Amino acid sequence: MVAAAVVSARTYADFTTEATFEIKKCDIHKLDEAPATQVVMTREEGLQYYRTMQTIRRMELKADQLYKQKIIRGFCHLYDGQEACAVGIEAGINLTDHLITAYRAHGYTYTRGGTVKEIMAELTGRRGGIAKGKGGSMHMYTKHFYGGNGIVGAQVPLGAGVALACKYLGNNELCVSLYGDGAANQGQIFETYNMAALWKLPAIFICENNRYGMGTSVERAAASTDYYKRGDFIPGLRVDGMDVLCVREATKFAADHCRSGKGPMLMELQTYRYHGHSMSDPGVSYRTREEIQEVRGKSDPISMLKDRMLSNNMASIEELKEIDVAVRKEIEDAAQFATTDPEPPLEELCNHIFYNNPALEVRGTNPWTKLKSVS
């Protein structure tokens, strides 16, 4: 992640370079230890987490705007509220590790190395999109990031497969596989738990529990809502997903466990989405506005980090405001690109069917239309 260095009016010598924070203890399952509750965050880290979360937040809000203007079509599942998860996880692993998630994926596409510009242009279906306009919101890929997956739960076995490859190749890398509280009841996830544990795959399974699978609350979908225990024989942690430091510590803890060859771990991140399930869901028929407001008021991940930094003299209000301004500009520029970049050329329609393959002919809508497909 490239963290922009923000020059503020005050000199760096005025700020605390690092501070120790007391974070919530994780609930543990089949573990003797828990992640640390006293953690150190440097000023640099704090600024980076702040900027990244703010970028995701503003990017998602811009996507909301563009969707309402009908410039983004189809499915659009927004991540605002959950930023601490993506940012905290990335802080606990390396870019050389691997990650896969479901369709609420814009934040992860960013933390894994995608640019706001190419993410937004993918949402608007333009040739400059990260998938050249062919994937859309749910199908964005980048190095060591396997999407963006539309079929609920399917990404979990895939992620375990990536972990198998890590073990097979002996590269000390691991794979984080994310899924929601809705997906957590999928059979294929339990099949995956079994094989990952059996074969001691370096896999971290992470349930982003945002309390609702579409419009169905966790109590109405799961006989057991202790998602961190559902891996049974797989050790688990339940983590405050609104606190980027909690997420980071838990991820580091899980990563160490995996890399030491002990096999998979499971993490449940308790988080919240401000938007409805997708842009076609106002998000208030199955939950109250008061609930949304309460989370925003008391547990917003960006506010929490901001308060921590300010009260520990790790940054100034002006400095953070400058970051906000820079982020806004980045998003505006990206949106500008995303709305003006041309759509993919029709000549590309049939390309990318096969990799490393001679060109082939593809039938068009009628027998006389023969289209060309290249790798």
Next chain:
Amino acid sequence: RLKNIVLGWNDLLCSKPMMVRDALNQAMDEELERDERVFLLGEEVAQYDGAYKVSRGLWKKYGDKRIIDTPITEMGFAGIAVGAAMAGLRPICEFMTFNFSMQAIDQIINSAAKTYYMSAGFQAVPIVFRGPNGASAGVAAQHSQCFAAWYAHCPGLKVVSPWNAEDAKGLLKSAIRDDNPVVFLENELMYGVPFEMSEESQSKDFTIPIGKAKVERQGTHVSLVSHSRYVSHCLDAAVVLAKEGIECEVINLRTIRPLDVECIETSVMKTNHLVTVEGGWPQFGVGAEICARIMEGPAFNYLDAPATRVTGVDIPMPYAKILEDNSLPQIKDIIFSVKKTLNV
């Protein structure tokens, strides 16, 4: 002495007959040896030597890392195989039969087949899904379905259906070397059938290209187009018909998707008659596609009669032998259909 010389030549040109299962075994063995990233996973593939003994000896030779026994969880292990392919390995995912692949079909289609396209060429999925397809003997409805049409429907997949041992070896090696998802449809009833293997098929680099059909028998009166086990039936029918002066051209499709339409068209433009033969059900099947493609191409004008499809009966597979026998194309059905098509 002349006899000895002739026999000596014979030995050079043909090898000992090889069964289809051994040809498959040899293909996998050679590819496992050639490329460290290739590995096999599936139920009973390792310590059991394969439910149908196709992977016999491989676990002993390559060990746990490369020959992996899975629990009975198709959706899970197929997904794991696809993920491993995405991350740089080259898995061979075995389904004990393709009937069980239905449990995993989402991973095959949505995770494997479509990903290269959805990612606009970023993420390839070099995987082979293989196993027995279609009817066996006496295994009844849930274990007898032919999936050729279902998989061949989907862009992003290659679907291969070998007939004899040489096909099995050459096509499986090609499938494993292919950087794309390949559905490799074997046939349990063919596993134990021996075939002569050509000289060139002895080479460790012997491959048969995916997407090219083979004319197994030249003929002038009718084109018999088939895949897998029914190629044998077509050849047998051709022998009987030849005695009555009807010369059948028998085409072994070898690959269902992409279909070698050109080969079929060339044949039909010569014979003017087309009969397709398959074990699968008629509706929306392989034969149906062939007929549609012929209509859309140059060969249509050469047809002297509508094309005929010989298929499995449009019912779930029954158990009792007499019922089962009458649920699938028999040689007499092919002969009957050829004569009807030729109006003789």
